[in-house]
Ligand code: HDD
């Protein structure tokens with residue numbers, strides 16, 4: 143039997159970590175779909191119809207799974223975090239209600255028209271429905287991130303005690319809902335969604351381009367995949383640098399508003415100046431494994447780097463150490479490593495974008511097999527980076543559920559028993575693993591079937607030449 | 621500090637906002653139970669029809685709609701959270717396992733059609749077909765049980781009242797599902813569907829009577845409310861509506877039958893709301909006045925809802941008019 147607090151936290155972690163995959167796919171695909179729909183309607187070029195239809199299939203599946211997993215999350219506030227919901231309901235419930243009415247209604251109704259209605263409605267209404275669906279996904283992020291950013295940097299409220307229970311009262315809605323944190327979060331999140339989808343598209347397209355141009359299979363739709371690869375690369379060239387430049391600003395804001403989280407991101411225990419930015423750091427003794435910067439460690443760092451990051455350019459800036467705070471620190475190793483992995487991936491994506499851009503410019507995009515492999519290997523890394531970023535955000539906020547106002551341990555439903563929480567936790571681990579497996583299976587089938595109007599790879603016999611022939615020498619039949 | 625004028629201190633236009641939000645909540649719940657109800661009912665009927673084309677037609681009929689319909693549940697949850705946060709927290713955590721049962725059923729119902737369409741081999745479709753039926757039947761049953769327990773003010777999740785109200789809601793979804801599918805079909809399938817209307821609506825009325833009886837016996841505090849004029853009037857009206865529904869189906873006035881089933885659904889929800897009011901959560905004794913959020917967030921929410929609800933209605937008009945007329949089993953992307 144797991145403690146209800148631990149079980150609830152784990153359950154929330156599992157369910158959000160799975161949920162966010164689908165919004166990332168749908169929010170990231172939305173601008174592409176609007177573009178494809180527009181081009182399809184305006185140019186009558188079959189390529190755009192193929193692009194629209196193919197990526198709409200993936201969008202539709204992502205949306206369905208996003209919906210069923212999202213409802214669970216909304217209900218979990220009430221089922222598992224009842225004390226939190228009672229305390230914060232006045233500020234927190236409003237955004238969720240508005241999210242439902244403003245965003246989910248828009249996207250879920252127009253999705254019906256967008257997915258099933260091409261033949262039934264006019265071109266204009268069809269285009270409007272693509273915009274409505276896209277706008278809906280982006281608006282839902284507005285409201286959920288307003289709610290989350292308030293938990294990170296609460297403002298515009300007053301704390302009272304009613305019937306022995308702390309209650310947060312809204313006094314200034316503008317201050318409460320439009321915190322500076324919200325802007326950072328929204329830009330960082332939405333850009334990361336487009337970036338992740340670009341990587342996904344590029345990876346899938348690179349696979350087919352590679353099969354055709356490098357490996358020598360004849361891929362019937364290779365023109366479609368070449369176009370996809372180029373569109374994805376353009377998006378990658380825009381979003382990858384933006385993500386990193388913006389992330390740098392964001393880190394500074396976190397330093398100013400959540401110093402304890404920042405100290406955990408950098409694993410700084412004692413207040414110091416000229417703190418290095420460790421790229422890797424290992425404790426020298428195994429019992430310090432969970433504590434990457436315990437006294438003795440082996441590390442490789444950029445001198446003054448962390449101070450520089452915190453202050454926006456001053457390598458000598460002071461960082462308050464974790465020992466200075468009254469509350470126990472968050473799990474430092476998780477935050478420290480997740481942050482490093484996210485940042486590392488951010489730089490890797492820039493490298494990929496420039497590499498692909500350079501090859502394209504030199505006219506070698508289709509032949510560079512190493513680039514293709516790198517893109518294939520990176521197709522899911524955008525989503526990985528998003529998960530890591532959220533882990534930094536949410537685990538780094540611990541032990542608070544509302545920073546400085548309410549501890550996570552106080553937010554759990556008072557009547558919840560360990561048995562109940564364990565049953566649902568086990569159920570969710572099972573159901574969500576199955577869900578992810580099914581989603582992967584369906585998306586893989588859609589990808590293997592290829593765009594409509596082309597050959598279905600599942601039915602095409604394996605026409606790969608004798609494997610003993612070196613693949614590079616097989617001429618591609620373009 | 622933003623200047624808020626009287627927004628922070630006085631109810632918008634002096635309206636009785638707590639009572640209005642209570643009514644709005646149940647209107648949202650009713651809308652969900654009607655709109656997604658016919659999807660659930662269609663799912664139940666999917667289970668009793670064997671023919672492949674008929675089954676495909678059922679899926680095509682609800683395909684464009686169910687997602688939008690289901691959002692009414694999300695909106696109901698959000699509005700309950702926003703207007704009566706402590707009730708939301710107490711109710712949902714009290715019926716912890718029941719809530720997750722509902723969520724599990726909704727996951728099955730949402731996922732299964734998507735999976736069913738993916739592959740066309742018999743075993744695969746048999747299992748996803750079963751999952752779809754199970755989700756479609758369990759979701760309204762457990763939701764009904766939740767509403768029954770809420771009204772009865774019980775701390776336990778699995779009760780007699782819960783079961784009979786659950787059965788009533790499930791039967792009601794078959795009532796509206798039948799009417800909906802009749803609107804969306806033609807020919808033999810359309811005619812065959814007519815046979816389900818009468819048993820479903822009779823079953824519904826019997827379950828309602830059983831629910832009222834169970835409430836009468838187990839919750840003495842509710843007796844006065846149950847024999848109040850509005851509740852009795854609504855029950856009487858339901859009997860008339862049920863008769864009208866059967867007649868409408870007989871004469872192929874399918875849309876009229878669908879309207880009658882909508883009226884039945886809102887009638888049931890209205891009975892619950894009337895029997896509850898002015899309490900919102902009998903277990904804690906919370907009333908509409910005591911559990912409502914403070915004036916400022918309530919006013920803001922009211923402005924938001926007043927602006928958004930008409931817009932939402934227009935989305936539904938666009939959606940339902942784009943897909944009016946019979947469903948084609950082959951429709952998609
Ligand atoms: C493709 C994904 C991706 C990439 C490449 C990056 N990030 Fe990020 N990051 C996210 C995706 C993300 C996110 C979407 O997962 C988070 C979680 C919450 C949020 O607003 O964005 C996030 C959170 C997040 C936070 C925590 C904010 C908080 O606690 O509220 C910081 C400080 C950064 N990021 C900084 C960076 C830096 C300095 C990066 C590169 C040099 C970087 N991010 C690359």
Ligand code: HEM
Nearest residue numbers: 151154155158159162286289290532536537540542543550
């Ligand atoms: C979708 C992206 C998100 C991911 C991957 C994510 C991840 C997590 C994780 C890992 C935890 C557990 C932290 C711990 O207990 O150590 C958590 C907790 C929590 N998160 Fe998130 N989160 C996300 C978004 C959000 C949003 C948007 C909200 C609010 C609107 C939110 C509210 C909460 C709450 C209330 C808890 C439980 C209390 C706590 O443990 O702090 N999360 N989340």
Ligand code: HEM
Nearest residue numbers: 164165168204205208209212213215216246279282283286
């Ligand atoms: C932990 C807090 C979260 C909660 C309570 C939550 C709640 C929900 C709910 C109830 C739905 C279903 C809506 C429907 O029926 O159509 C949903 C879907 C969705 N959510 Fe979340 N969500 C959370 C985190 C996030 C985050 C962090 C984002 C993005 C920034 C996000 C973006 C979306 C989007 C775009 C959808 C539409 C479905 C899809 O595109 O897959 N959600 N969410």
